[in-house]
Amino acid sequence: MTQSDKVTTRFAPSPSGHLHLGHAYSAKLNYEFAKKHGGEFIIRIEDIDHLRCKPEYENAIYEDLGWLGLSWPTPVRRQSEHFDVYADALAKLDEMGLLYPCFCTRRDIRNEIEDSSRAPHLGPKMGPEGIIYPRICKKLTSAEKRQKLDDGIPHAMRLDLEKAMALVQEPLYWTDLGSGKQIADPALLGDVVLARKDFPTSYHLSVVVDDHIQGITHVIRGQDLYYASHFHRLLQFLLGLDTPTYDHHPLLTTPDGNRLAKRDKSITIKSIRESGISPDQIDDLIQEYL
Numbered sequence: 001m002t003q004s005d006k007v008t009t010r011f012a013p014s015p016s017g018h019l020h021l022g023h024a025y026s027a028k029l030n031y032e033f034a035k036k037h038g039g040e041f042i043i044r045i046e047d048i049d050h051l052r053c054k055p056e057y058e059n060a061i062y063e064d065l066g067w068l069g070l071s072w073p074t075p076v077r078r079q080s081e082h083f084d085v086y087a088d089a090l091a092k093l094d095e096m097g098l099l100y101p102c103f104c105t106r107r108d109i110r111n112e113i114e115d116s117s118r119a120p121h122l123g124p125k126m127g128p129e130g131i132i133y134p135r136i137c138k139k140l141t142s143a144e145k146r147q148k149l150d151d152g153i154p155h156a157m158r159l160d161l162e163k164a165m166a167l168v169q170e171p172l173y174w175t176d177l178g179s180g181k182q183i184a185d186p187a188l189l190g191d192v193v194l195a196r197k198d199f200p201t202s203y204h205l206s207v208v209v210d211d212h213i214q215g216i217t218h219v220i221r222g223q224d225l226y227y228a229s230h231f232h233r234l235l236q237f238l239l240g241l242d243t244p245t246y247d248h249h250p251l252l253t254t255p256d257g258n259r260l261a262k263r264d265k266s267i268t269i270k271s272i273r274e275s276g277i278s279p280d281q282i283d284d285l286i287q288e289y290l
């Protein structure tokens with residue numbers, strides 16, 4: 001970020017359910033940070049997954065955030081309207097020779113993991129986000145790959161982490177508001193899917209492209225995306241995109257220690273509104289779950 005950059009933050013929900021109190025916390029942190037620095041707060045709708053996202057949830061997002069007292073410029077960027085932009089980024093990585101098609105089903109991956117657990121020294125590696133893809137399709141010969149493509153077997157596209165990391169000459173880092181300089185370790189996530197079988201991009205690819213295009217200077221989001229940031233830093237390097245400053249805030253939890261989830265109907269912003277709580281009581285309510 002240069003001195004002249006205006007602080008720009010974003011709240012980027014997926015309209016796949018109603019927002020909950022944790023979203024209110026995240027949106028308010030972004031909003032208040034932007035206001036404090038004379039900057040701009042924007043909303044981005046992350047709706048690449050057409051099977052899970054619904055227009056009524058998008059409308060509910062605007063209603064909930066408006067009720068919280070937030071305002072934002074319109075029109076709002078919807079990722080589903082920019083598949084061409086993500087396709088260009090994907091093509092760039094492909095031209096660099098950094099992608100490979102992955103034909104695996106969940107079952108293929110499960111079988112591979114079961115097999116390798118019989119030979120634990122060859123076994124799958126666990127990352128902080130679960131099992132790291134055991135690179136089954138990376139081992140296919142060109143002929144095997146060609147055959148599967150010709151047969152029209154659905155495939156995702158994965159980043160070849162080994163090849164990508166060979167391009168990294170010095171450590172990649174980012175600044176985290178809470179914890180300072182962070183050295184990115186993209187290997188934590190392995191060969192991540194950048195274009196899914198059912199749609200031609202992924203959360204990881206779209207988010208770094210959009211944060212760059214929209215001039216986001218500060219990405220303030222939940223701790224659950226901390227490991228994703230390690231991978232996002234690599235994508236920024238490979239695609240020549242800006243690296244924002246990050247902040248990973250704590251997640252709200254229920255009294256029994258579980259993370260709030262979209263399925264927890266009782267603490268959606270909608271249900272909070274309907275229970276007669278007023279927006280100026282939200283901060284106190286958030287504190288109860290922090």
Ligand code: GLU
Nearest residue numbers: 012013014046207221225
């Ligand atoms: N769309 C993501 C979500 O709803 C958030 C993405 C981000 O903040 O980077 O969890």
